[in-house]
Amino acid sequence: MTCAACVNRVEKRLARIEGVRATVNLATGRARVSHPPEVTAQDLVAAVERAGYTAELPAPPRPVEDGTPPGGGGSPGREESQRLLITALLSVPVLILSMVPALQFRNWQWLCFVLAAPVAVWGAWSFHSRALRGLRHAAATMDTLVSLGVVASFSWSAYALFLGGAGDPGMRMPFSLLPSAGGDVAHIYLEAAVGVPLFVLTGRFLESRARRGTGEALRSLAGLAAKDQLTGVTSPDIEKALLSRHRSSGFGADTMEMTGSVRISAGGTLAMSPFDVSVMARTRTGWEAGDTVPFVLHFRHSAPVKVFAVVVRPGG
Template identity: 70%
Template structure:
């Protein structure tokens, strides 16, 4: 899951089962489900998978924790994207730096970002389309693809690929001067900033997970039980049963 739309889709799909109510936590990727006894965990997992998401049954909600391999792969993707994207953004937004054939250099640098860096967004968008749904990944994929395809058309057929072409930077829209504009900076900036946002989110999630694990470590291993006659005894926490009185 990547956004609130994913959360709503999973909750809605689970609610299609009779007497099932679910609350999904986007940060941990965990759904807390209230369901009748005749609805088993395999039914719930199958329902989530029908919405386009993998799922497994867990006994209790774990603290958010990122695997080292996953974190390394995402950091590598972000670093490569930044190296390729920053020159494209700089050349597109600073006309004084635009040398002869600068637009073709930007095109070459932008292509790997659009295809490889934005691949997770494209894959999620296609997966959502197969289930007749849309999410933030759909918007990112559409924005990146449209910007890149239009820029490719402008370079090859719209006159933007001519030597000496300059593209002024402006905050206000203006009519075309006969040469189609290119938007390669948008094609690379969108995945760059979304990947950066997700990296910051993972960092915050990791800090939260460490705090939760430290808090869980403070739980006592033993409990003081009080009998009906007022006597007290110490027992392992696992022996605590419903109806017993314990001292805090």
């Protein structure tokens, strides 16, 4: 995905599945999807692929090692940076020779053709592949326009060089801001064949770096929300303990809802009361007011914590 139109297209494609609601975040490149049980993850991935994009399930979080944050290994932009660098090295001579007539030497156009060929094919391959993928699903994107522009300018230049007289050794091509008709020699447009992918790749590389920085900042903020979870309570004085949470219906009726875990914010505290998070337990022996009961709190990531509760009379 490269723009808001891509986000909108993916969300609409997912929304076509009955009962599915999706929100796509362009900065992180992820989608949050709410779907009924009968809709599988494979169905959702297939829907995204039908829109002309690729998708995969998020990898499970791995523990932090050697101070490296999750997802921090490797360089996600290495391939695109190498492609941009090689494209720039091949394109700059073509742009200079095509736009500065004083530098055009004998057979300069053939040198430009040799330099432009890998750019038009390999350098712009990401645009060609995404354009073809979109056409298979009857979708046209910015990649389609870039691919068409590169193919048209390079194909016409090849025709002009081999059949249109532009391949003559002494050919010179003047620089002009406005198109001109006529002439015995067909013009070549190799500067367009290399300039379009070069500038678009540069823009997307800078955009990708900005998005990765934004995504890392968002993930860092999300990581501050909840650092651990209370998953269970045990005690030698009770047979079984269940975590529960107080719920208010808003119509004068309250309920106790069983919960498997309770989130605890970083640096926060956990308060237990009948009107918030509490423990429902079956006792082994009778308790009297003032008795002290030991409990062990078990957490998902932290070590168990031993606490003591004091028995009080109802309403006391």
